[in-house]
Amino acid sequence: MEFRESQAIYLQIAERFFENILQKKWTSGDKIPSIRDMAVEFEVNPNTTMRTFNYLQDKGVIYNKRGIGYFLADDGLEKTIALKKEQFLQEELPLFLRTMQLLGLSLDDLKAYVQKHPLAGS
């Protein structure tokens, strides 16, 4: 895997976990691959994937059964959606709004555009 973004690697790997959860590849109670398996898959140091697991455990997305492995929490999907929403509002939206401002677009312009061009799949 090639990492390009400026985010720390362990957080980029967390993003992949979120994708798997949002796409329902992993569902509540599923055992997820081990810290070492993930390190091999992403070609990173296992200490890095361990940080990813600790981060997701702190956020309540996954939990550890001692000696068995890590599992997706019952409310793992809801927690992920809440985290991603917060991330969207705090990090992505300000950039989006800034671009709108630079281009002189208003929210009404966007609304009109979306009505004319309904988004695929929505």
Add this chain to the structure above:
Amino acid sequence: MITLQDVQFSYKKNKPLFDHLNLTLQPGFIYGLLGKNGAGKTSLLKHIAGLLYPDAGVCNIFGYEAQARNPEMLQDIFLVPEEFALPGVLPASYVKLHAPFYSKFNYEQLNRYLAEFDIPTDTKLANMSYGQKKKFLISFALATNARLLILDEPTNGLDIPSKSQFRKIMASALDEEKVVIISTHQVRDLENLIDNVVVLEKGHIIFNRNIAEISERMAFEHNLRGVDETEILYAEDMQGRRAGIVKNQSGLETRVDLELLFNGIVKDAAVINNHLTY
């Protein structure tokens, strides 16, 4: 644990290569040893492996003095050099001859690595390409399960798929008992494997820090336009833009750019170290 204490060494009189060099390495980590050409990286690795003896000072490897070359220590060390010669024998004969020196040698592991690296079993080692020889030696090194693994420029000569296989194999082989030291100029190849950055310059270890600690305190920017000068710890021109290392005030951890970090350390290690220490 590995400790080098007040190590002094010179090849020529009055031209010290190491001058009171100190270094501590803990198990469970992969150390990336960086330094300019001629800084003494290979000589340092040879000191740790007991292949060069310090003029003064001590290299202590898991409680053994390296230069005593105690067999108990030697079976727990494997060095993959950058330049090496392998004999004109089949891989199996080489393994039969050398594996018994390593009490924790695992044949199953060896065969798995050799298969992953696609090493032919019916070609004499001396007739293999440089890259194949290197992959054979890396596989053998990992299969010894030595607690100290020293790799000098391991990705040199490896083709593109082999570099990825190498990273996967290293990720699977690290455990909390092992110390891995990788010396390299190919920082891009190994950026995500290294968790401690060690820089050797002018006879000293001028930097030895954990990547997580670095990414908490510093951010690596590829465009410094608009950044306040007081925030900048190091800057250089990169493809027409100003890139550099800045103080990380955001609380968000950013990806460590090892090339920028190395350049920043070589330019002024004190600035970088002070920012990490305050």
